[in-house]
Amino acid sequence: MTVHFMEPLSHAWNRMKIALFKPFDLHKWFVVGFNAFLAGLFGVWNSGSGARFGQHGNFRDAVYFPHTAWTWLVAHPLWSYLILFGAVVMIALYVVLTWAGARGTFMLMDNVVKNSVEVAKPWREYRKEGNSLFVWRLLLAIGAFVTFGAVIAVFFARGTALYEADISPALPIGFIIGLGLVMFGLIVIWGYIHLFLRDFVAALMYRDRITCGQAWKSFLRAFGKAPFHFIGYGVLIFFLVIAFIIAVAAAGLLTCCIGFILLAIPYISTVVTLPVWYAYRGFSLEFLAQLGPEYDAFKRQAQDAVPAPVAPAV
Numbered sequence: 248m249t250v251h252f253m254e255p256l257s258h259a260w261n262r263m264k265i266a267l268f269k270p271f272d273l274h275k276w277f278v279v280g281f282n283a284f285l286a287g288l289f290g291v292w293n294s295g296s297g298a299r300f301g302q303h304g305n306f307r308d309a310v311y312f313p314h315t316a317w318t319w320l321v322a323h324p325l326w327s328y329l330i331l332f333g334a335v336v337m338i339a340l341y342v343v344l345t346w347a348g349a350r351g352t353f354m355l356m357d358n359v360v361k362n363s364v365e366v367a368k369p370w371r372e373y374r375k376e377g378n379s380l381f382v383w384r385l386l387l388a389i390g391a392f393v394t395f396g397a398v399i400a401v402f403f404a405r406g407t408a409l410y411e412a413d414i415s416p417a418l419p420i421g422f423i424i425g426l427g428l429v430m431f432g433l434i435v436i437w438g439y440i441h442l443f444l445r446d447f448v449a450a451l452m453y454r455d456r457i458t459c460g461q462a463w464k465s466f467l468r469a470f471g472k473a474p475f476h477f478i479g480y481g482v483l484i485f486f487l488v489i490a491f492i493i494a495v496a497a498a499g500l501l502t503c504c505i506g507f508i509l510l511a512i513p514y515i516s517t518v519v520t521l522p523v524w525y526a527y528r529g530f531s532l533e534f535l536a537q538l539g540p541e542y543d544a545f546k547r548q549a550q551d552a553v554p555a556p557v558a559p560a561v
Contacts, residue, residue, distance in 0.1 A: 249537075250473045250476040250534075250537050250538070251537065252476075252479065252480070252483055252534075255530055255533030255534040255536070255537060256526075256530050256533075256534075258529070258533045259526045259527075259528075259529030259530035259532075259533050260526050260529075262359070262362075262525075262526075262529045262533075263522050263525040263526040263529060264522075265362070266359070266362045266525065267279075267521065267522055267525060272364075274364070275364045276518055276521055277518055278358075278364045278365075278366060279355070279358045279364060279521060279525065280514070280517050280518035280521045281366060281514065281517075282351055282354040282355040282358055282366060282369075283351075283355050283517050283521060283524040283525070283528075284351070284513065284514050284517040284518075285347055285348060285350065285351020285352075285354060285355070286348060286351035286352045286354065286355040286356075286524075286528075287348065287351075287517065287524070288344040288345070288347050288348035288351060313403055341388075342385065345381060345384050345385060345388070346377075346378075346381045348384075349377045349378070349380040349381035349384060350370060350373065350374070350377035350381075352377070352380060352445070352449050353369060353373035353376055353377055353380075353449070353452075353453055354366065354369040354370055354373070355524070355528055356449070356450065356453050356528060356532070356544075357369040357372075357373070357453070359525060359528045359529050359532065360453070360532065360544050360545055373453070375456075375458075376452045376453065376456065376457075376458075376459075379452065379458045379459040379460075380444075380448075380449055380452065380459050382459070383444065383459040383460075384444070387437075387440065387441065387444070391437050394433060394437070395430070395433065398426065398429060398430055398433065401426070402423075402426050405422065438481070439478070439481055442481050442484065443466060443470075443477070444459075446480075446531035446534075446535075447466050447469070447477075447531060447535050448462045448463055448466050449462070450531060450532055450535055450544055451465045451466055451535075451542070453544060454542070454543075454544040465542075469535065469538050469542055472538055473538065480534060487527075491523060495510065495520070506519075532544050532545065533545075
C-alpha cells in the first residue's frame with residue numbers, strides 16, 4: 248500500500264475548483280460557507296507570555312501568582328462575582344458552539360462529498376453523529392483542561408518550594424525549561440488527537456453512520472497501517488496553515504487592509520476563504536481513502552446513490 252501526500256491534496260484542490268468555480272455560484276458560496284463556518288466553531292487556542300524568568304524576583308512573582316490573585320479577589324468581592332459570572336457565560340457559550348460545530352462538521356462534509364448546497368437536510372440527517380462527536384469533543388476538552396491544569400499546578404507548587412528554599416537562579420530556569428518541554432509535548436499530543444478526531448474519525452462517522460467510539464476503533468486500525476504517514480499528515484497541515492496565514496497577510500496588505508476588514512467578520516471571512524476550507528475538508532477525505540475502499544467516503548456515497556435493482560413483476 249502506497250500512501251501519498253501531494254496526490255490527495257491535488258485531488259481535493261481540483262474537486263474544490265469544480266464545486267466552487269465551474270460554474271461560479273455566489274449562492275452556493277454563502278450556503279456552503281455557512282456550513283464551513285459552523286464546522287469551525289470549535290478549538291480556539293490562545294497562548295502568550297510576557298513574564299521574564301531571568302530574574303529571581305520575576306520568578307517569585309510568577310509562582311506566587313495564585314496567592315496574590317486569591318488575596319485580590321477576597322478584597323474585591325464584586326469583581327469576584329463578575330469574574331465568576333463571566334466564566335459561567337464563557338463555558339456555556341463554549342458548550343453551545345462546540346455542539347453547533349460538531350453538527351456543522353458533518354454538514355460541510357456532506358456538501359463536499361455530494362457537491363451539494365444543503366443546510367437543513369444534513370443538519371437533521373446527521374444529528375446522531377453530530378451529538379456523538381459533540382460529547383467526545385467535550386470530554387477531550389475536559390481532559391485537556393485537567394491535564395494542563397495539573398501541569399500548571401505543579402509549576403506553582405514546585406516553583407514556590409524552589410523559591411522558598413532560596414536556591415540559585417539557575418535551578419528555577421532549569422525547572423521552567425523542563426516543565427516547558429513537558430507542556431510542549433502535551434500540546435503536540437493533544438493537537439494530534441484533535442486533528443485525528445476532526446479530520447479522520449469524523450469522516451469515518453460520516454461514511455459508516457457510526458458513533459464516535461466505533462469510528463475511533465476503525466481509525467486506529469487505519470493508523471496501524473501507516474502511522475508515520477498520519478504523523479506526517481499533521482506536519483504537512485502545520486506548514487499549510489503557516490502558508491495560509493502568510494497568504495492572508497499578503498492579501499490583506501495588497502488590498503490596502505480591506506481584506507483584513509473582511510476577515511474580521513466571522514461568517515464573511517469563512518465565505519471569502521471558502522476554497523481553502525473546502526479543499527482542506529476534501530484533502531482529509533482523499534488522504535483517508537488511500538488506505539482502502541472501507542475508508543473511502545466518496546466511493547461509499549457513489550454506491551449509495553445507485554438505485555437498487557427492481558425485481559421483475561411476475
